[in-house]
Amino acid sequence: MQRPTKAIITDAGYASRYLPITKTIPKAMLPFGNKPIIQMAVEECAEAGIREIIIVATPEGKPIYEDYFGNAVNHIRKQLVAQGKVERYNSTVLQVLDLPKIRVIVQDPALPYGNGSPIASARDYFGEDEAFIVLYSDDVVFGSSDAKSLIDAYEKHPDAKAIIMAQEVDPSAVDKYGIVSLKDGDKLDYIVEKPPVDKAPSTLVSYGRYLVTTEIFDHLKPGNEGLDDELWTVDAITAMVSRGDIYVVKTEGQWVTTGDPKNYFLAHLKYVLDNEDYAEDVRRAIPEVIETDRIAN
Template identity: 60%
Template sequence: MSAIKKAIITDAGFASRYLPITKTIPKAMIPIGAKPVMQLCVEECVEAGIEEIIIVATPNTKSKEIYDDYFHNRANNVKILLDKQGKSGRFEAVEKVLNFPKITVIEQDANLPYGNGSPIVSAKQYVENEEAFVVLYSDDLILGEGDVKTLIEDYEKAPGAKAVIAAQEMPEEVWHKYGMVALKANGTLSHIVEKPKTPDLAPSNLTSYGRYLLTPEVFEYLVPSNTGLDGELWTVDAITKLAEHGDVVVAKSKGKWITTGDPKNYFLAHLEYVLNYSDYGDDVRKIVEASK
């Protein structure tokens, strides 16, 4: 049995590129196929044996209320109606959600600086006594075999590792968009070069994204006073500090990483998911082919 039992899934931001829909619902509740992005992240954790998930929602919005309703509301009125209509089988999808392991929804601490590290700090009390824990950014969707399982497996093969980060090989034309991984001589993380302006500044073709396994030591560096670029609190800055004091394993994804951080990439992710993982993929494929 793995010692890694907890995961943090972050969705703390206003997602302004998705307005107006995100003024009403959090971005991770937008569907991929028939499931919201957040559920796909939760399922990735469940498949890896995670027993408790902390979802960090945007403060001063209805996000926490919406996530709590989605994962905890038993919707008995819906079940009763479907039973009367002879459509009880349709409720099985709801029961699957209700039977997930423990899910706790919190709001990000509004007093923390802006940055992708702040949701993790907000959940510190839930994970600081663990041997290690997993972090998922809900912007990042993994198709195929989930990264959480790979992160845990690679951590268990590397006694004493400070962290494990997921990485994927990417073509040169997109290196300028992402954090590119620099490796030490032993193959562990040296540092991450954020959005290199030219290909020669990229230390490898490996891109880092929002799938991490972290030890509580990260909280020594992930503190509000340690802001970096643009005055933000960056998770990768803290991970780089961990790499200065020990091994941070770089785990190559066994799935396919796709970002859903903007409407264009969300649509492409949705299309690929439907084509390959839905029972109506062939119908969509015919429409795409006919439009050429």
Template identity: 45%
Template sequence: MSGITQAVITDAGVSSRFLPIVKSIPKSFIPLGNKPIIQILVEEALEAGLTDIIIVCREDMKSIFEDYFSNPRDDLKEFLVSMGKSDRFDSVSEVLSYPKITIITQDPTLPYGTAAPVLSAKPYLKPGEPFVFMQGDDVVIAHKRDCQILVETFEEYPDVSGIMMAEEITTDVVHKYGMIKTKGQGDDELDHVVEKPSAEDTPSLLASYGRFLYKYEIFDYMNAERTGKDNELWNVDALTAMAHDKTVKVVRNQGTWVTTGDPVNYLKAQILFGMHDGTTSEMIKDLVSNL
């Protein structure tokens, strides 16, 4: 067994595409079905045995995360019991049964970028131990989700320094994502990532998205001085630098990755999530077919 227990989940951006709602709640609290996105990510981590979960958020949203994962709401429970609807509190009890989740805020002294939340979590991670990094925009719909695949892959290949999930996409959307160049003739070892290339310049059709496993040595390649494009701290820059010296494995997912980073893709995620949910799948399929 790998013994990996740590996961870092991030929702520290402004998410301006979702204004005005995100002026009052974190973007990851927008729901898919009846669960906020952040809960779906936490469940994915817990399924893989990742019980030491750190959520990195904005300072002005920290209390919302803390309330959601720890407020027992005894008053609500008592009300539902009095109405003969105590079973409706079961979903709340499930959230409250999770292992303790550590909520931290992103270090405001760090440059902007996808690596800033990881660096912010460093003081809370166990030195020398691997961890999974999950970006809050990305949801995976699958019977075996990515965190489980990352942990199992590390158990099989414990000498690698990092693992990244990937999905093959079509040429018309490569300009939106980080595209993976692998080493040699294979397609399972990272050489580098090209951010948002044109269709003509993309090194492959394998897209990187927000699921990674890192050994602690990632911090040898990730610090506040290592800014890249647009003077930002890029997670994939640290990953590429590490791939020059070490082995970073590329693994294809076993389901469907959907980004919820903009309203159109969020709507797509809602439909796909509903179709995958056994309690709503037939209703959603009928709804879509009759539009």
């Protein structure tokens, strides 16, 4: 087994639920505190020992990501040095520049719509029989590196065709997600998208954290569209079940989605309360805001 050293992070959609702001900046550049959402995924990869990250973006998003992860903004550093505030640069910008190697590419426009197409667009950056990590930028994991958990599991199961992360959800919510059916304890049988509550095979949700081998590219191509004529990553993974074992690992952290404005706000709030030095101010302010709103209405 060769330990995976590369990862794909996807943000190639136009995030229409976030318009108008996403007509100018990619969704994953929305802030968590003073860093963008996508930096959470990049830092997760760094913690796992990943050395090269391929971000798959829209044509408009590509220069924005290249600037954020590659621009040293030396004019800002010089100004902060002159003001005696260089630590503001060292503790923020310098940390971004020290992250693993990042390459930004554009999704292949010839591919069908779907969350599998950004992955397929990165095919040329991998050799044969190479394992790598896939992260959806709008899925955030607090308290653990799923990328590291995936690599640790691969070291235990080097014969795996793929390994996927999962999290338990309330039974009433299974009709909102892709739900995992297990066999033999910790192996994938299949994934069913948004099943009725009384038909769900489990309460385990599959979300955007996968370890896959280059075999997945055999399935992520035109002609293999699924639901709504889209190219789905989970369809490709499920198709690989017949050719070998796919393992399911429960996250040790907490997965949240930022796929829509409501969940983004809740995730951002959790990030602030867990990480920012003004967290207590926010905790005190929330009841005051609620009470003021109650009185006003």
